[in-house]
Amino acid sequence: MSRLVVVSNRVPSTSPAKSEAGGLAVALQAALNETGGLWFGWSGKVVEPPAPAPTVTQCDRFTLATLDLARPDYEGYYNGFANRTLWPLLHSRLDLTSFDAAFFQSYQQVNALFAARLTPLLTPDDAVWVHDYHLIPLGEELRRAGLDNPLGFYLHIPFPSPEVMMALPWHRELAKALCAYDLIGFQTRRDLQNFRDFMQREMHGAIDGDGNLQVFGRTLVANAFPIGIDADKFAAMAGNAEPQEPRPSEHARRHRQIIGVDRLDYTKGLVERFRAFEALIETHPEYHGRVCLTQVAAPSREHVPEYLGIRAELEKIAGGINGRFAELDWTPIHYINRSFGQKQLTGLYRNSEIGLVTPLRDGMNLVAKEYVASQDPENPGVLVLSQFAGAAEQLLGALIVNPYDIQSVAKVLHSALAMPVAERRARWRPMMASLCREDIGHWRDSFLRALFAARQPRRIYHLVPERRAVGLSDIARPDMARPDIGQSDNRVGVISELRKAR
Ligand code: ADQ
Numbered sequence: 001m002s003r004l005v006v007v008s009n010r011v012p013s014t015s016p017a018k019s020e021a022g023g024l025a026v027a028l029q030a031a032l033n034e035t036g037g038l039w040f041g042w043s044g045k046v047v048e049p050p051a052p053a054p055t056v057t058q059c060d061r062f063t064l065a066t067l068d069l070a071r072p073d074y075e076g077y078y079n080g081f082a083n084r085t086l087w088p089l090l091h092s093r094l095d096l097t098s099f100d101a102a103f104f105q106s107y108q109q110v111n112a113l114f115a116a117r118l119t120p121l122l123t124p125d126d127a128v129w130v131h132d133y134h135l136i137p138l139g140e141e142l143r144r145a146g147l148d149n150p151l152g153f154y155l156h157i158p159f160p161s162p163e164v165m166m167a168l169p170w171h172r173e174l175a176k177a178l179c180a181y182d183l184i185g186f187q188t189r190r191d192l193q194n195f196r197d198f199m200q201r202e203m204h205g206a207i208d209g210d211g212n213l214q215v216f217g218r219t220l221v222a223n224a225f226p227i228g229i230d231a232d233k234f235a236a237m238a239g240n241a242e243p244q245e246p247r248p249s250e251h252a253r254r255h256r257q258i259i260g261v262d263r264l265d266y267t268k269g270l271v272e273r274f275r276a277f278e279a280l281i282e283t284h285p286e287y288h289g290r291v292c293l294t295q296v297a298a299p300s301r302e303h304v305p306e307y308l309g310i311r312a313e314l315e316k317i318a319g320g321i322n323g324r325f326a327e328l329d330w331t332p333i334h335y336i337n338r339s340f341g342q343k344q345l346t347g348l349y350r351n352s353e354i355g356l357v358t359p360l361r362d363g364m365n366l367v368a369k370e371y372v373a374s375q376d377p378e379n380p381g382v383l384v385l386s387q388f389a390g391a392a393e394q395l396l397g398a399l400i401v402n403p404y405d406i407q408s409v410a411k412v413l414h415s416a417l418a419m420p421v422a423e424r425r426a427r428w429r430p431m432m433a434s435l436c437r438e439d440i441g442h443w444r445d446s447f448l449r450a451l452f453a454a455r456q457p458r459r460i461y462h463l464v465p466e467r468r469a470v471g472l473s474d475i476a477r478p479d480m481a482r483p484d485i486g487q488s489d490n491r492v493g494v495i496s497e498l499r500k501a502r
Contacts, residue, residue: 003126004037004448007118009082009134011041011066014059026230027440031448032062038126040065040118046074054117067117069110076106078134083304085168086133091267091361092160094167096306104170108137115141122147127451130181132156137173139180150455152183154225154447157363158390159191162198175203179216182454185225185447187363187390192224221454226394227364228443231435234373238346255292255330256417259352261345261367262359263300264337266310269358269386269403270297274317274333276358276409281325281332284414289330291417293356294348298339311337349374354416355383357391358403364390368398372431380428382416384409394434397427 012025032039043055043066050068057064069078080103088096115138122128122142127150130138139151165171175198178184186192196213199205205215212219258277262268277293297314301307318335325332340348349355355371368383368391375381385391385398392400399416401409 003123004031004035005118005122005126005128006032006037006039006131007114007128007135007138008039008041008131009078010044011039011064014057014064024227024440027444029060029062030441031444033060035061037062038065038121039063040114040121042066042078043068045069046071054121065118065121067114073106073110073113076103077110079301079303081107082134083301084306086136087157087267088306089164089168090133090155090157090160092158092164093266093361094164096266097167099169101169104173108173111135111137112141114138115145118142119145119147122149124149127448128152129154129447129451137177140177143180150183150451151181152185152447152451152454153178153181154185155191155363156187156227158188158361159186159194159198161194162202165194165198166202172203175199176216179218179220181220183447183451184220184222185450186222187224187226188393189224190393191363191390192222195222221450223450225443225447225450226390226438227366228435228439228441229366229369229373230440231369231373231432232439234342234346234370235432237343238350238374238376256290257352258291258293258354258356258413259348259371260293260295260297260356260358261340261348261370262295262297264297264307264311264314265300266306267359267361268297269360270295270310270314271317272360272403272406272409273356273358274314274321276403276406276413277333277356278321278325279406279410280413283410287417288325289327292330292332292334294334294336294352296336296338296340296345296348299337345370346374349381350376353381354413355381356413357383357389358386358401358409359389360386360403362386362389362391366391368395369435372428373435375428375432377425377428377432379421380424382419382424382427383431384412384416394438395431397429397431 006028012029028039031037039062040054045068047068048070050070054065054067057066080098080100084098085100085103088094114135119142128142128147129152131154133155136153139153142151159165168174184195186195196205196207199213199215200207203215205213208214208219212221260270260273262270264270273295274293281287281291295318299311314335318333321333322331349371352371355368357365357368357371359365365385368385368389371381372383372395383395383398385395385400386403387400388403392398399412401412403409
């Protein structure tokens with residue numbers, strides 16, 4: 001097992017102008033740079049006709065290989081099945097889910113295309129890690145092409161209840177496709193449980209004595225690996241950001257700030273969030289002229305019709321609330337449709353007394369973690385967090401809310417604004433400690449360790465003894481496959497396994 005191959009729909013940007021990569025890209029690039037490796041995905045370009053071979057670029061110590069998509073593939077696979085079928089379905093929004101057989105066909109074709117382009121770049125020792133809902137059938141296509149390598153899949157978004165999955169006419173095809181992987185990772189225990197229930201109840205799977213899933217004649221390991229952030233980096237950026245970027249406006253300096261930061265997506269609960277803020281200022285006139293909600297919502301998936309609808313609705317609601325309550329020197333909602341760099345975001349988080357993160361459903365929600373990591377340890381703000389964000393399983397010091405219950409979110413906002421500093425510190429410290437402990441590197445290494453362990457029967461036994469001497473026995477321990485039962489931080493070990501076993 002020598003080289004790590006990461007496959008995702010989109011790949012990190014190689015342009016210096018877009019160097020503010022997210023935590024995920026940074027963490028995976030770090031692993032790839034340490035061990036050498038390959039990152040494969042869509043270039044983001046729609047080209048007629050697409051080149052027959054991937055474009056290969058050398059970045060530091062890893063190779064980036066990208067393919068372009070033809071217009072019909074982009075429409076059917078990306079805008080269609082990925083973003084109009086799987087995204088709403090897996091977020092339990094059946095009301096917004098398109099059930100279009102042409103979308104599914106395109107999704108399968110593009111996954112087969114990914115496999116055809118990737119296969120010639122693989123070597124027998126590669127460990128392949130596929131990311132997210134765009135690429136569920138990729139593993140099966142790679143197996144069909146004869147790949148016998150360790151193959152892992154990580155789902156960044158929720159796995160819904162079996163009843164919701166069963167609404168998809170192609171649920172069986174997806175279930176079978178998932179079984180091509182040796183390891184499937186989910187964000188939370190709830191997602192893992194939903195997946196197990198679906199496989200057991202609807203696909204006649206069984207859990208064996210080792211806790212593995214036996215289904216469709218295959219054994220696979222499934223587990224929860226909650227994604228983390230580079231908490232130290234956020235804390236350092238927020239602590240050192242002098243002068244703060246962006247400089248708080250005169251308006252922001254004079255008012256107590258509540259911050260929301262999201263992609264503009266109907267899963268993020270922005271309508272309900274605006275309504276809750278409206279209920280707060282409606283029921284508490286003492287906040288008039290004193291408290292502002294700054295909502296940053298970066299435009300996203302603008303070619304998907306459902307996203308145009310939510311954008312128009314939010315503009316109307318924000319305009320309505322501002323029109324009703326604003327004074328010459330106070331605008332209650334600052335609604336900003338653009339994205340900011342990480343440094344600017346940490347400044348916004350740090351200057352806000354409340355981080356308001358209220359998705360209706362979310363795999364994890366990294367903004368919640370970034371808000372916590374950016375706080376001043378002596379005077380931290382309060383995180384108000386939806387019970388439906390994956391992060392709610394970990395961030396136990398947050399004030400947990402039901403985002404649909406608008407009046408009670410308003411009440412919680414009021415308590416948060418009144419919370420004494422001692423309680424804020426007591427809530428923040430354990431959350432920050434857990435963010436540092438279970439950071440993005442921990443997530444990556446836990447997954448890779450479990451992937452190696454999942455392949456133990458076929459891989460470890462034909463390792464030569466010298467390789468055992470450099471510590472492969474560490475990753476062969478069955479308990480290492482389970483992050484929830486005392487996984488020690490063995491990061492150096494995992495990276496060195498990838499490197500030394502070359
Ligand atoms: P997203 O749905 O994109 O991710 P989230 O995890 O909150 O949701 O955000 C991802 C990143 O985008 C964060 O680092 C955040 O700072 C950044 N971001 C969001 N809005 C921004 C803005 N306006 N300007 C600049 N940056 C912005 C999916 C799943 C999540 C899961 C992640 C990672 O939907 O549930 O947590 O993948 O696995």
